Amino acid sequence: MVVAQVQPPEMADTTRFLEEVSARTAGVSRLEMCIQCGTCGGSCPSADDMDHTPRMLFAMIRAGMKDEALRSNTPWMCVSCYHCVVRCPQGVHIADVMYTLKGMAEDAKSYRDKTPPHFASVFVGQVETFGRSWELGLTARHYLRHFILRLPRMTPMAIGLFMRGRIGIMPNRIHQRKQLHAILSKAEELEKVS
Amino acid sequence: MSRYLYYPGCSMDGSGRAYGESLNGVCEKLGLTMSEIDDWNCCGATEYVGVSLSPAYALIARNLALAANAKKDGEPLVAACSACYLNLAKADAYMKERPLLNERVNVALGAGDLHYEPGSVEIRHLLEVIMNDVGLDQVKSMVVKPLAGLRVAPYLGCMLPRPDPDHRWKNHERPEELDRLLEALGADVVDFPLKTECCGGHMTQIAPKVGLELIKRLVDEAEHHGADMMVTVCPMCQINIDAYQGEMNALFHTKHKMPIVFFTQLMGIAFGLDEKKMGFGRELTDARKALRKIGQQPEVAVEAAPAHRQRPDKRALPMPTMPKDADPVREALASEVNQ
Structure with a gap:
């Protein structure tokens, strides 16, 4: 029987993806230091729901498997609890790498479930517009788009929160919105150059 | 009187309003002046960093720059929301660690005539300020209504003790600070094993x-x-456990009614402040019923020592047996399994 062998990517591509991930990560990622011990996956509260454990994903990044890594749901299932980060014997900035991979998957449109990136983009859009987050606008739009079946249960909850003064009907805005827009668009410009 | 700069974060006058209200009252009582930085913006929560790096950090750094400008005499910047605290602390740490990020963020801030020098503002969380600057002795001395009889589960969530960029916590997984504080208020504190486990965040x-x-x-x-109630330091944890408990009960066919409140709310009660002014009644899973237990003797000892087991036959080898007295916890678990 002939076993189809996966061709390893060209060496140049391999290092390029690792470097790309590191460059887009806040802080020093230390990804190349991973010793594949699996402490991350063993500490992860949502590992069961992930396509790949963080350990596997890091091996894939180092092997240059860009498409597979960016299609994985692993970064989207990360709850940012930082258990893996404080336990990692090599000090890899695991949670920040997950944020990087989310951003890259958004750019490549390679995510399979649209719910998380939609939620993030609505949130970010509101922050860019108002300077503050607006819980009612965010959740209303998100539930109508993705969780219409959860609405019957969510509506009484929203009313309960409203009656207790915990939901604002109108968004809060900062005064210096122009200044904020100038800062954010300059930052976006710099991000695109790299 | 100690002065602090204060970054409230978006949830303080929204879903976490009880936190904002109670911490104002408690800080006043403790003599901590919290001066809110003017025109602060959202920290981006856990969403912005997952979209685009430089804008996310520029967004956070705008707050740091505003704080640096408002600083008169080295006052630290205090946040009470764990996610806000972490974002501010992380931005400061990473701008120090990565000169390229620092440069980009400052070029972007320059477009708004702002500048931030990493390391120029000290970023701290309210719980840590109360523990270290105020101290448990002073907290104890101010208690007029000890919370005796109230059984509380301290729940910190993730983002305060971890990843701890400024190395402020001795233990990242089982920190004891909140336990000590609640004990100082006189509460009966549960040794809660999941105190820093995740509430699911935006999940x-x-x-x-x-x-x-x-x-x-x-x-x-x-x-x-x-536990009569859980006690938290984070608005995200609070709303997840408080507001989504109904949906959780429906999904898993459970009947939980576990209230969750902010630690400042209980501090206020212990300091003799008004229940309503401390934001009680804003939670969806009512905590006021549990408050009535304060000052009363607990009905049953929940964690009673295991009953002494007698060997059935003194000649036989010791064998594991069930305790004679029925164990309520074990029975409850068994009936749950049978269902």
């Missing part, structure tokens, strides 16, 4: 089953330890 919005499962784990455990 209730993007992958509900994953989030609700994490919530169930926490509430089950608090219930198992006989």
Whole structure:
């Protein structure tokens, strides 16, 4: 029987993806230091729901498997609890790498479930517009788009929160919105150059 | 009187209003002046960093720059929301660690005539300020209504003790600070094993089953330890456990009614401040019933020592046996399994 062998990517591509991930990560990622011990996956509260454990994903990044890594749901299932980060014997900035991979998957449109990136983009859009987050606008739009079946249960909850003064009907805005827009668009410009 | 700069964060006058209200009252009582930085913006929560790096950090750094400008005499910047605290602390740390990020963020801030020099503002969380600057002795001396009889499960969540960029916590997984503080208020503190486990964060919005499962784990455990309420330091944890408990009960066919309040709310009660002014009544899972237990003797000792087991036959080898007295916890678990 002939076993189809996966061709390893060209060496140049391999290092390029690792470097790309590191460059887009806040802080020093230390990804190349991973010793594949699996402490991350063993500490992860949502590992069961992930396509790949963080350990596997890091091996894939180092092997240059860009498409597979960016299609994985692993970064989207990360709850940012930082258990893996404080336990990692090599000090890899695991949670920040997950944020990087989310951003890259958004750019490549390679995510399979649209719910998380939609939620993030609505949130970010509101922050860019108002300077503050607006819980009612965010959740209303998100539930109508993705969780219409959860609405019957969510509506009484929203009313309960409203009656207790915990939901604002109108968004809060900062005064210096122009200044904020100038800062954010300059930052976006710099991000695109790299 | 100590002066601090204060970054409230978006939830303080929204979903976490009880936190904002109670911390104002408690800080006043403790003599901590919290001067809110003018025109602060959202920290981006856990969403912005997952979209685009430089804008996310420029967004956070605008707050740091405003704080640096408002600083008169080296006052630290205090946040009470764990996610806000972490974002501010992380931005400061990473701008120090990565000169390229620092440069980009400052070029972007320059477009708004702002500048931030990493390291120029000290960023701290309210709980840590109360523990270290005020101290437990002073907290104890101000207690007029000890919370005796109230069984509380301290729940910190993730983002305060971890990843701890400024190395402020001795233990990242089982910190004891909140336990000590609640003990100083006179409460009966549960040794809560899941005190820094995740509440699911935004998972209730993007992958509900994953989030609700994490919530169930926490509430089950608090219930198992006989807690009257959970006590938290984070508005995200509070709304997840408080507001999504109904959906969690429906999904897992459970009947939990576990209230969760902010630690400042209980401090206020112990300091003799008004229940309503401390934001009680704003929670969906009512905590006021549990408050009535204060000052009363607990009905049953929940964690009673195991009954002495007698060997059935003195000649026989010791064999494991069930305790003679029925164990309520074990029975409850068994009936749950049978269902």
